[in-house]
Amino acid sequence: MDQSKNSFTRRQLLGAMAAMGVTTAGACLIGGCSSSRTAESSQPASSSDVSQDAAASSQTDSSSSSDGAGASTTAQAAGEAIVAVFSWSGNTLSVASRVAENLKTDLFRIEPASPYTTDYDEMLQIAQDEQAAGTLPALAGNVQNWDGYSTVYLGFPTWWGHIPQIVASFLAEHSCAGKVVYPFNTHGGSGFASCLSDLAAACPDADIREGLSLLGDEARESNEQIDAWTAAGA
Numbered sequence: 001m002d003q004s005k006n007s008f009t010r011r012q013l014l015g016a017m018a019a020m021g022v023t024t025a026g027a028c029l030i031g032g033c034s035s036s037r038t039a040e041s042s043q044p045a046s047s048s049d050v051s052q053d054a055a056a057s058s059q060t061d062s063s064s065s066s067d068g069a070g071a072s073t074t075a076q077a078a079g080e081a082i083v084a085v086f087s088w089s090g091n092t093l094s095v096a097s098r099v100a101e102n103l104k105t106d107l108f109r110i111e112p113a114s115p116y117t118t119d120y121d122e123m124l125q126i127a128q129d130e131q132a133a134g135t136l137p138a139l140a141g142n143v144q145n146w147d148g149y150s151t152v153y154l155g156f157p158t159w160w161g162h163i164p165q166i167v168a169s170f171l172a173e174h175s176c177a178g179k180v181v182y183p184f185n186t187h188g189g190s191g192f193a194s195c196l197s198d199l200a201a202a203c204p205d206a207d208i209r210e211g212l213s214l215l216g217d218e219a220r221e222s223n224e225q226i227d228a229w230t231a232a233g234a
């Protein structure tokens, strides 16, 4: 691995976060990123950051509620909740799995039609380029029966202080108007940063409730917090 290149790109990220007024992010971000250096999707489950349970559960649940190739439809009665999550390296997915388990909801994986790189440094650059250009990457699949869900638990990592553009794509194609939205995220130190205002702008007619933001490194040890949050919203 080219360490000098790696540290340079990390410095870029820290610099951007400092510009956003994030002063405590350094150690946490590096800690957060160090456990997320390679995308979860690139790893065999056994060597991934993602628990095998989380990965398996998301695969199953995602295929049951997406319109991806070969997917079947899970009929949803009006008024039900769904967990929709984008997770590049598995931290937010682990939270999503716990939320879906607690609430006994479907879990939908937000994924790009063209899979993202699994290389951390490349991902930093791609994410930054997508944000700068306002790119809306194509989705791998859409939620079926979206209108049948009244509540959305929406999970994502903080990317360069914002929601990832693939989440913006998801929100562009899945209107949250009239729905209750519970945001949750994982991050390397900057918390939600501008993510909640991104969400408010993308979902002007949604009822956005109190979110849950966890350090990526601590996501898998935060069940108490996750359980309390889901219990409060349920």
Ligand SMILES: Cc1cc2nc3c(=O)[nH]c(=O)nc-3n(C[C@H](O)[C@H](O)[C@H](O)COP(=O)(O)O)c2cc1C
Residues within 6 Å of the ligand: 013, 017, 025, 029, 032, 033, 036, 086, 087, 088, 089, 090, 091, 092, 093, 120, 123, 124, 125, 127, 128, 156, 157, 158, 159, 160, 161, 162, 186, 187, 188, 189, 190, 191, 215, 216, 217
């Ligand atoms: C492209 C990219 C940009 C990131 N930008 C930030 C950031 O602005 N602030 C922050 O605290 N962490 C940032 N991180 C760290 C992630 O938010 C953190 O590791 C998160 O837990 C990853 O979630 P995931 O495993 O679900 O993908 C970034 C990571 C990547 C890959």
